Amino acid sequence: MTTVEIRYRYTQEPTEDDLFALGKLRDVYGIRHLVFQPKAKTVTVEYDATRLNAAMVGKLLHSAGLDAVELPPVTLPEPVPAEAK
Numbered sequence: 001m002t003t004v005e006i007r008y009r010y011t012q013e014p015t016e017d018d019l020f021a022l023g024k025l026r027d028v029y030g031i032r033h034l035v036f037q038p039k040a041k042t043v044t045v046e047y048d049a050t051r052l053n054a055a056m057v058g059k060l061l062h063s064a065g066l067d068a069v070e071l072p073p074v075t076l077p078e079p080v081p082a083e084a085k
Helices: 017-026 052-063
Strands: 003-010 031-037 042-048 069-072
Touching: 003 052, 017 031, 017 052, 042 052, 052 069
Parallel strands: none
Antiparallel strands: 003 042, 003 069, 031 042
């Protein structure tokens, strides 16, 4: 299993029906976890990349009623080796 996290930004608050449909995404084989950050209007989806890909995850979110756009991955700066300090 290869676990991948992908973030999406949504423009409109999900309705009750949208949230119900998004809750059912956990039943999709390969979707492991959904985390909403309402203040940032983002959702992070953790999925198994051996079962799904980013395009499939996006289609699942859209089919559940969430108008979401994939965000670029967050890259952290490389740690500075101790001997370079």
